[in-house]
Amino acid sequence: MLKNAVSFSHDLLKQTIVPGDLVIDATVGNGNDTILLAQLTGSRGTVIGFDIQASAIEKTRQKLLLTGLGERVTLHQVGHENAESYLPKNKEIGAIIYNLGYLPGGDKSITTLKDSTIKSIVSLLPHLRIGSLLIIVIYSGHPAGTEEKDALLQFSEQLDQKEFSVLRYQFINQKNEPPFIIAIERRK
């Protein structure tokens, strides 16, 4: 009945993206969200995806080939803290998603890190369309995860409420730190 964090993040993406949008997958990973974004943004839309790991980019490219969605997706093997320089000029972003932590099935010592994650968010938020969402799915059950989680909560709690609404969606009685969501809506 209650949706888990990943399922709720997909609901939010479906609500915020309209066909033709430019959308950002800031952490491509195994490409599951990239595929969903490509479906939601449609044949006239654009997905730009970032990941520092070659294996993530390669897996996602294969998934895109199989689904025939490749034409609307551009992948960059680049850290998301550099994402802004890959944006087209004068085009608002319809949605941005981060799945933090490590690559499932990959090298667990390679994780997102608080400084580059926050740098990336700060650089992309001004490009977000008013009324649209930047969604962060936080997996904090790895060594650098608690630090990243705390830094993100601290960062997002101080965002000006006139400019942004920040929602926390979290299951709070589970022992093994399931993922939770911070969703940031640009208000003006």
Place this chain on the structure above:
Amino acid sequence: MLKNAVSFSHDLLKQTIVPGDLVIDATVGNGNDTILLAQLTGSRGTVIGFDIQASAIEKTRQKLLLTGLGERVTLHQVGHENAESYLPKNKEIGAIIYNLGYLPGGDKSITTLKDSTIKSIVSLLPHLRIGSLLIIVIYSGHPAGTEEKDALLQFSEQLDQKEFSVLRYQFINQKNEPPFIIAIERRK
């Protein structure tokens, strides 16, 4: 885009209630949720509502008269810590909702309190249908509110995850303590 707490609580009610259900409004207040519950449970359903204040019961009775939904609703001017003794025998509950704090437009010194609220929740949870929800909308911006909020979080965080899923839905960058939600799903 992001739904506020009250709107999200209504979405959850719509998802959990099926026509014919028995549902509980543990804090009738001005009757807005009572009306919604009566609509969702349908002509064969039953709403049982509780409030300690005569003015709340009276206002809600009038609203029910105007909407023609009165036949499916029973109101008791009784604290919700006594709710269990008003339940029909051998009938599962389809949804339970609490709106904590004071009566809007009423005497702000009369508020829900942590001990009776938790006593009420503990007594009603075993009657909840598996898969259904107990939803708490928490207004903590009054003197007893912080204490009640902290006690409820502590209580719900320790609910056994095999038996319950507990979701917290909260806007975290707003200065004036807007309401937030704790939703408890019974899993077995």
